[in-house]
Amino acid sequence: MQELGQLADLPESYRADLAAQNLVPLWPSLRSVLPPGTPVRRTRPICWPYAALRPLLMRAGELTPIEKAERRVLVLANPGHGLEKMQASSSIYLGMQLLLPGEWAPSHRHTPNAVRMIVEGEGAYTTVDGEKCLMSRGDLILTPTGLWHEHGHDGDQPVVWLDVLDLPLVYYLEASYVTEGKAQAVTRDAGERAYQRGGVVPSPVFVRADKSYPMLRYPWSEVRAALLTLAADQPGIEAVQVAYVNPETGGDCLNILGFSALMLRPGETLTLPARSPAMVMHQIEGDSEIRVEDQRFLLAPADTCCAPGYVPVTLANRSATLPAFVFLADETPLHKKLGIYEVRP
Ligand code: 1HN
Numbered sequence: 001m002q003e004l005g006q007l008a009d010l011p012e013s014y015r016a017d018l019a020a021q022n023l024v025p026l027w028p029s030l031r032s033v034l035p036p037g038t039p040v041r042r043t044r045p046i047c048w049p050y051a052a053l054r055p056l057l058m059r060a061g062e063l064t065p066i067e068k069a070e071r072r073v074l075v076l077a078n079p080g081h082g083l084e085k086m087q088a089s090s091s092i093y094l095g096m097q098l099l100l101p102g103e104w105a106p107s108h109r110h111t112p113n114a115v116r117m118i119v120e121g122e123g124a125y126t127t128v129d130g131e132k133c134l135m136s137r138g139d140l141i142l143t144p145t146g147l148w149h150e151h152g153h154d155g156d157q158p159v160v161w162l163d164v165l166d167l168p169l170v171y172y173l174e175a176s177y178v179t180e181g182k183a184q185a186v187t188r189d190a191g192e193r194a195y196q197r198g199g200v201v202p203s204p205v206f207v208r209a210d211k212s213y214p215m216l217r218y219p220w221s222e223v224r225a226a227l228l229t230l231a232a233d234q235p236g237i238e239a240v241q242v243a244y245v246n247p248e249t250g251g252d253c254l255n256i257l258g259f260s261a262l263m264l265r266p267g268e269t270l271t272l273p274a275r276s277p278a279m280v281m282h283q284i285e286g287d288s289e290i291r292v293e294d295q296r297f298l299l300a301p302a303d304t305c306c307a308p309g310y311v312p313v314t315l316a317n318r319s320a321t322l323p324a325f326v327f328l329a330d331e332t333p334l335h336k337k338l339g340i341y342e343v344r345p
Contacts, residue, residue, distance in 0.1 A: 001036055004028065043089040043278050043308035044080035045292035050119070050302035057098045057160065066103040073097045073163065076304060088306045089278035091169035091331045092257065098160050099124050099153045107150035110178040112170040113254045114143040117162040117282055117327050118220075119302050123155015128216050130187035135159060138220025138284045140244055140327070144213045144254055148184050162282055162304060164329045166256040192217045195247040198226075214248050220284065224325065227263035231323075239270055241328075258332040264288060264317035264324040271314045274344040277331035278309045286324030289316040299326075310344065 007015065007028040018024065032040070057074050066072055076094035081087040088094040093112075096119070099105060107127075116126065118135045125134050129147040133139075143149045153159055170176045194202050195215045223242065231240045240263040244253045252258050258277075264270060264286070272279075281290060283299040290297045291314040292307040298318070299305065307313045309331070317324040335341035 001031075004030055038310050041090075041278075041308040041310065042080040043078055043087075043306065045295040045297075045305065045307050046076075046078050046080075046088075047290075047295075047297040047299070047303065047305040048076045048094075050300070050304070053096055054160070054302075057096055058158065061098050061100050061158065066100070066105060071097060071105055072099070078306060085168070087168040088280055089168075089308065089331065091166055091334060092278060092280055092306070092329060093163070093165040093167040094280060094304065094306075095163040095165075096160055097151075097163055098158055099151055100158055101153055101156050103153050105151040107148050107181040107184050108178050109146055109148045109181065111145055111175050112165045112167040113145045113256055114149075114163055114165045115254070115257075115259060115329070116141045116143070117164065117284075119160045119162055121155065121157045121159030123157070124151060124153040124159035124161075126151045127184050127186060129213075130184055131216055132186045133217040135161065136220065138224070138325075138327075140218040140220075140223070140259060142213060142216045142253060147213070148181055150184060164257065164259075164280065166254075166334075169256060169334070192219060192222075196222065201247055211248075213253075214246065215253070218244055218253075223261050224285075227261060227325065228323070231263055231265060239272075240265065252333040254333070255337075256331070256334045258330050260328045262315070262326045262328055264315060264326065266322060267317060267320045269314065269316040271312055274310050274312045275330075275332075276309045276340060276342040277335045278307065279313065279328060279330040280304065280306045281313075281315070282327040282329075284325040284327050286322055287318040288324045288326060289318055290314070291316075310342075 004027045060072055073095035075086045076088055077083040077086050078088050118137055118139045125132050126141055126149055128143050128149045133141045192215055226242050227240055241260050244259040246253050282304045283301050285301055288299045290299055290305055293311055297305045
């Protein structure tokens with residue numbers, strides 16, 4: 001590839017004249033914005049072990065009352081982006097949130113989409129768009145763009161969950177903002193029961209309720225059972241994986257980030273091909289080994305790690321007798337909508 005001219009090749013006075021007119025020559029920077037073959041990725045493979053994070057999160061519970069925090073969260077920041085950017089990848093934000101018994105995190109709504117993967121504790125709930133969603137280990141709860149949400153806790157132990165948002169992207173788009181609100185009235189029970197059986201959905205006689213997000217809570221008990229059934233039914237399947245979808249459309253459950261759950265059979269090693277989107281992995285149950293570029297992470301339950309796009313990721317179950325379950329979040333819906341999605345052989 002041909003060498004292009006550098007900024008230093010240009011006379012100082014010419015550079016000053018350009019800058020005075022808010023003009024920049026493209027050619028000295030062309031190769032850095034369009035590198036040959038593979039993009040520049042700031043996202044580094046990083047692991048956040050829960051054993052190291054948990055005591056620091058509990059300390060935040062002692063140091064900062066919920067009224068002073070609104071949301072008491074430690075952000076899982078990728079140093080490749082700079083910790084202050086609060087990014088796990090170019091488009092994914094991750095945070096571990098703590099709610100203590102009796103606390104309430106007030107209602108608000110915002111443009112970024114969020115999901116919560118419940119990590120520890122019982123008795124907390126989140127109310128999303130008037131729907132009270134109980135939180136239990138492994139449940140996935142959606143907070144799509146624009147929907148009111150607040151969190152409460154009637155139990156007696158700390159509750160922790162992993163927040164996954166498309167905040168870095170929405171912020172970069174200069175479209176991120178919040179609206180504060182009052183406590184919501186609970187108008188219906190969690191909608192998941194109406195969508196609990198695969199292949200059939202409610203069929204209203206009159207107009208179909210036009211909800212963009214008909215299902216807000218995906219209970220882990222159902223997802224786990226789906227994975228075990230799939231593994232038993234299709235023993236030859238290359239990956240025991242299910243996607244969290246909108247049950248009315250069968251499409252992605254949110255617009256920007258995609259979510260799935262993977263079961264690694266006892267002793268199984270699975271290599272996911274290099275794909276353009278970055279990916280986050282969170283261990284729900286069991287023990288895995290994850291290899292990305294020159295990194296090797298040993299994941300125990302509640303550990304979280306991430307991988308940049310365009311590299312293969314190898315996941316291995318560290319047990320020869322028990323299955324391992326991993327929650328995956330990635331930027332696939334975004335890449336597909338933008339037409340930049342790639343899988344490399
Ligand atoms: C948010 O609204 C929550 O509602 C958690 O629990 C984390 C991070 C950035 C922006 C909004 C929540 C968040 C957030």
